[in-house]
Amino acid sequence: MLQSLTIELTKTKKQQPPADQLGFGNYYTDHMFIMDYEEGKGWHSPRIVPYQPIVLDPAAKVFHYGQTIFEGLKAYKTDDGRVLLFRPQKNFERMNRSNERLSVPELPVDDAIEALKQLLTVDQDWIPSAPGTSLYIRPFIIATQPQLGVAPSTHYYFMIIMSPVGAYYKEGVNPVKIFVESDYVRSVKGGVGEAKTAGNYAAGLKAQEVAKEKGYSQVLWLDGVHRKYIEEVGSMNVFFKIAGTVYTPALNGSILAGVTRGSIIELLKHWNIPVVERPITIEELYEADRNGQLEEAFGTGTAAVISPIGELNWKDDVLLINGGNTGELSKKLYDTLTGIQVGKLPDPLGWMVEATVVRA
CATH class of the missing domain: 3.20.10.10 (D-amino Acid Aminotransferase, subunit A, domain 2)
Known part of the structure; x- marks a missing residue:
């Protein structure tokens, strides 16, 4: 499916904010991924395009019947320049469990991970490296069929957007x-x-x-x-x-x-x-x-x-x-997990996935 992936690069890159001003979910990278679903045709037309608004019919089912699924995961940049993802397979497997509950078509997990890696390839310069920062990744699915009637949609978008972030809570790692x-x-x-x-x-x-x-x-x-x-x-x-x-x-x-x-x-x-x-x-x-x-x-x-x-x-x-x-255990867990995620500590349980990125 992703063999037909097309990439349209932006002509105007955004100015990236300083690491100490990121906050959470305030800024977005230059590009995003989109793939369509049509009943009888399946998932198709995977593409990376400049980050932009999307146009939906006012009758799109997502607005009226709430058929929407999302996930959240992160990419990290190591001191030696590698890009690591934390257990992405788990996120997309959970996305499919959510899909099943909301009568949304199953998403091909391997294709979703590959699409994410391709998007990271394009926007790798947006991955912050300052302590406590990361690139937050938001995959989501929305129902787009323009039809008023309580039934599962026949059309969907699967999209991935990404945002460089700092601490989620203003307290940071404090209680x-x-x-x-x-x-x-x-x-x-x-x-x-x-x-x-x-x-x-x-x-x-x-x-x-x-x-x-x-x-x-x-x-x-x-x-x-x-x-x-x-x-x-x-x-x-x-x-x-x-x-x-x-x-x-x-x-x-x-x-x-x-x-x-x-x-x-x-x-x-x-x-x-x-x-x-x-x-x-x-x-x-x-x-x-x-x-x-x-x-x-x-x-x-x-x-x-x-x-x-x-x-x-x-x-x-x-x-x-x-x-x-x-607490002592809370701090040990935080230090260990974040250390594994950014490649500073060994990964004894095999959680991290390297997103092989090359300059697009």
Whole structure:
């Protein structure tokens, strides 16, 4: 399929921002990838074109019925100039699981990875190399059929855009404050909580606004049925170190199976640190703190990598974790994972994929 890939280079390159002004998701590279899907024809017409607006019919199904899937991964530049991707196969495999849930056609994983490598070849100069920076990659699919009717679309775009980024949270690797949501519900088992689709994030915006007004960076969701089982933070999976064992909520059909989450579990097992996936109640967590057993908490995700949690607020009961400081394990995990990602540390579990890039 990608044998027919066409590349149109921009005639006007953008000015790249300084590394210390990147923020997250504010700037975009010179080019993007697009591929079409048509029922009966399949995926076709792969192309790299200058970054630009796209034109859609007002009746496109993505606007009315929410058929859209996205992913997030990163590319890193090593000291010797290599470009590394962190487990891209996992992201595109998860994209297909999301596709299945939203009745979107399956994406050829190998072609998607090859398309990404080709795009990185064209825009490799946009990959920042300053400490803490990376190139964030956003693959996504949208339904484009212009037809008002509740049924899966017959036409889609698969696209990849890229953005040089710094830290996701302004706190950086310092602990963040999290508000535990007790009123709003994001998802339940059988819904689309385990799919990476836009509606999941739209459903969390109101709670996020409330948390921000109270001075908190993010929302920790409880389950939508009993309102007591911990699920995930809006942009992260969560882990808790209690009496020497690391616990994380088990995947239950309403929690996103994070690529970083899975990698942290693998890394902890590699270090022979006990790690348990099971349902965890918010009451249990507060009880562990009262007993002096709650040692650390942290979130994991592509954007933030590892984000220590220094404070939780559940129904105005403020829980200060590890004195509000970054825990020893959280820091070790962050240093190790980021060290592997940028090629400064060995990759014992074979996670990194080299994106062989040459000057276009």
